[in-house]
Amino acid sequence: MNTMDEIAYSSPFRDWSPLGKLALTLSLLVSSLIASSILIPLIVFLVGFALFFHSTRLRLPRVIAFALLNALLIFIVSALVIALVTAGQPLWAVDLWVVTLHFSQEGVQLATLVFFRAVAGVMVMLFFAASTPLPQLANALRQVKVPKEIVELTVLVYRYSFLLLEQLSTMYVAADCRLGFRGYRNKYRTTSKLAVNVFTRSMDMAERSQVALNARGFRGVFHSYRSPVRLSIKWIVLSAAVFFSLYAINQLVVEPGHVLGMFKM
Amino acid sequence: MHIMEGFLPVEWAVFWSILSVPVVVWGFFKIRKLFAESPEMKMSVALAGAFIFVLSSLKLPSVTGSSSHPTGTGASTILHGVAITSVLCTIVLVFQALLLAHGGITTLGANIFSMGIAGPFVGWLAYRGMMRAKLGLVPTVFATAFLANFSAYIVTALQLALAFPTAGSVMTSFITFFGIFAVTQIPLAVVEGVLFIMFFDYLARTRPDLLKGKLNLRPKDSNAPVKAVEA
Numbered sequence: 001m002n003t004m005d006e007i008a009y010s011s012p013f014r015d016w017s018p019l020g021k022l023a024l025t026l027s028l029l030v031s032s033l034i035a036s037s038i039l040i041p042l043i044v045f046l047v048g049f050a051l052f053f054h055s056t057r058l059r060l061p062r063v064i065a066f067a068l069l070n071a072l073l074i075f076i077v078s079a080l081v082i083a084l085v086t087a088g089q090p091l092w093a094v095d096l097w098v099v100t101l102h103f104s105q106e107g108v109q110l111a112t113l114v115f116f117r118a119v120a121g122v123m124v125m126l127f128f129a130a131s132t133p134l135p136q137l138a139n140a141l142r143q144v145k146v147p148k149e150i151v152e153l154t155v156l157v158y159r160y161s162f163l164l165l166e167q168l169s170t171m172y173v174a175a176d177c178r179l180g181f182r183g184y185r186n187k188y189r190t191t192s193k194l195a196v197n198v199f200t201r202s203m204d205m206a207e208r209s210q211v212a213l214n215a216r217g218f219r220g221v222f223h224s225y226r227s228p229v230r231l232s233i234k235w236i237v238l239s240a241a242v243f244f245s246l247y248a249i250n251q252l253v254v255e256p257g258h259v260l261g262m263f264k265m
Numbered sequence: 266m267h268i269m270e271g272f273l274p275v276e277w278a279v280f281w282s283i284l285s286v287p288v289v290v291w292g293f294f295k296i297r298k299l300f301a302e303s304p305e306m307k308m309s310v311a312l313a314g315a316f317i318f319v320l321s322s323l324k325l326p327s328v329t330g331s332s333s334h335p336t337g338t339g340a341s342t343i344l345h346g347v348a349i350t351s352v353l354c355t356i357v358l359v360f361q362a363l364l365l366a367h368g369g370i371t372t373l374g375a376n377i378f379s380m381g382i383a384g385p386f387v388g389w390l391a392y393r394g395m396m397r398a399k400l401g402l403v404p405t406v407f408a409t410a411f412l413a414n415f416s417a418y419i420v421t422a423l424q425l426a427l428a429f430p431t432a433g434s435v436m437t438s439f440i441t442f443f444g445i446f447a448v449t450q451i452p453l454a455v456v457e458g459v460l461f462i463m464f465f466d467y468l469a470r471t472r473p474d475l476l477k478g479k480l481n482l483r484p485k486d487s488n489a490p491v492k493a494v495e496a
Contacts, residue, residue: 004364029371033275041271067365074269077445078425085441087432110429117271122366125270129363149297150352156311157318157356164312164319188456192463195320195335199464200472202316206308218304 004061005133005162011055013131018140018228020235025128027239031246032120037253040246041116048123055131068122075118083111134158140228152222163205168198267376268421270362270369277428282374288382289355292348299349310345314353317341318360335457336417339410340464342385343392343479354381379420388413402480406465411458418450419443 008014013021032044052058060068088106138154171194175181180190251258273281299306320337341350358376362368368376388409395405426439469476 026370029270030275032271033273033278033371064364064366067367071269071366078269078272081425081442081445082429085426085429085431085438114272118269118369119271121270121369121371125363125370126366134360134363147293147297149300150293152307153296153311153314153352154356154359156307157314157353158360160312160315161318161360164315168319188460189463192460193467195460195464196467196471198319199316199468200475202312203309203472203475206312209308210305213308 004064004129007056007059007061007130008133011131013051013055014133014136015229016131017231017235018132018137019143019231020229020238021128021132022137022140023231023235023239024242025124027243028124028246029121031243031250032117032124035117035246035250036113037250038113038116039253040250041113041120043246043249045116045120045123048120048127052123052127052130055127064126068126071122072119075115079111079115079118082114083107086110136228140231143227143230155222160202160205164198164202167201168194171197267358267361267368267380268372268424269367270372272369273372273375273424273428275371277424278371278374280374281378281424285351285374285377285382288348288351289377292350292352295346295348296352310349310353313341313345313349314356317353318357321357321361335460336380336384336414338380338385338417339388339406339413339457340461342388342413343406343409343465344475347382347385347389350385351377351381354385375421375424379417379424383420384413384417387416396480402465402469403462405480406462407458410461411454414454414457415451418446418454422446 028044028047032041035041083103084101084107086104086107088104090102091105091108092103094101094103135155135158138151138158141154142148142151175190175194179186181187296310299310317337320335338350338354341353345353355373355377358368358373358380362370362373391408391412392405395408422439422442423435425442426435429438431437431441465476465480469480
């Protein structure tokens with residue numbers, strides 16, 4: 001996660017408007033979601049991949065790579081379940097001795113579409129996360145009148161997550177060196193103690209931070225003096241153009257006769 | 266168990282978001298009131314959110330051979346209540362979606378509803394019931410953590426079943442989703458219950474001040490000497 005933060009801060013797209021990038025991301029995600037043709041998620045994936053590649057040169061933190069592989073596994077299992085529960089024309093039957101699994105044509109089509117939507121969605125979200133430091137996004141949310149309490153809470157949760165993760169990592173290594181994770185029973189016992197220690201340390205840290213803030217004259221509000229780039233009209237136009245273009249391509253693929261008919265004299 | 270990006274059709278993504286918004290807004294007003302009355306709580310609430318996020322990085326072995334992680338919503342419900350937990354869950358779910366590719370932006374409303382509202386609410390009902398019945402720490406914490414986790418999973422299975430019914434039957438689809446994910450989720454809910462019994466037991470002995478008025482602590486829960494503060 002730390003490296004993800006570093007990647008976001010070193011991205012060439014870092015100085016683009018965070019809300020602009022969010023609008024573009026949302027338009028790509030929604031276009032992929034409402035499409036009934038598999039072509040749209042594929043286009044969204046390619047756009048997301050190109051932006052992600054340019055932003056990171058494919059420098060992916062190991063923890064994110066593992067998270068992506070984990071996500072891919074969940075996509076496959078969930079898509080299989082969708083293929084299984086959707087009724088329609090029988091396509092395959094897989095005999096597993098105890099039970100026979102029936103896959104319909106409609107089920108397989110829907111599962112494939114959902115799978116590609118998910119993969120495209122993750123790629124677009126990765127581009128956004130790898131080019132937008134979260135504190136910058138949180139501060140940008142003030143421009144759309146998100147309450148300052150939520151913005152501050154988001155930034156604080158983000159900052160303290162890094163500190164707690166660092167402490168957890170140190171405690172984890174210490175417990176591991178003492179064979180604290182040997183066997184299931186020890187694993188659960190050590191995990192619960194790690195959780196308690198992280199929690200009590202977080203409480204201590206909160207008390208110490210409060211004292212430090214009070215000593216510096218804290219009046220209950222965190223001021224931010226470096227506002228991120230504002231959302232301009234060109235971002236709204238770009239996002240709308242992307243959305244309508246993808247919508248038109250989808251209609252052209254799914255109902256070509258209907259779309260072409262609209263242009264007949 | 267989160268619903269991943271792209272898995273919910275637009276109408277269901279909007280529907281669950283509409284259901285989640287009022288509770289999160291209620292949570293926001295509670296947090297605003299809390300911060301206005303005692304600004305020093307800002308740090309505590311923020312660190313509780315960071316704790317939930319960090320907790321989700323603690324991997325636990327699961328029956329299928331893979332590993333899973335606790336959600337921490339049961340513990341947060343005991344410590345902060347449903348409304349504040351829903352706001353903290355919203356922030357944590359955004360971080361998980363963007364930083365760990367776990368969950369999604371268009372499925373955020375559905376995930377907030379299952380993990381941040383329904384789970385904590387059921388856990389809170391169990392917690393209040395157990396507190397009224399004056400039951401001890403072990404059954405109260407286990408029931409709260411188990412039910413918060415398990416009901417979040419039931420709601421997630423229902424959300425998927427509503428989005429993908431089998432030949433128009435939501436029930437058939439629900440049983441399929443419920444059955445397949447039960448292999449990992451039921452043991453995980455039990456494990457989370459056991460983990461938080463150990464968590465609150467240890468917390469009651471080391472920092473009983475943090476649990477004042479929260480659980481029916483017996484004298485032996487909070488006064489027993491701590492053998493060693495490990496790692």
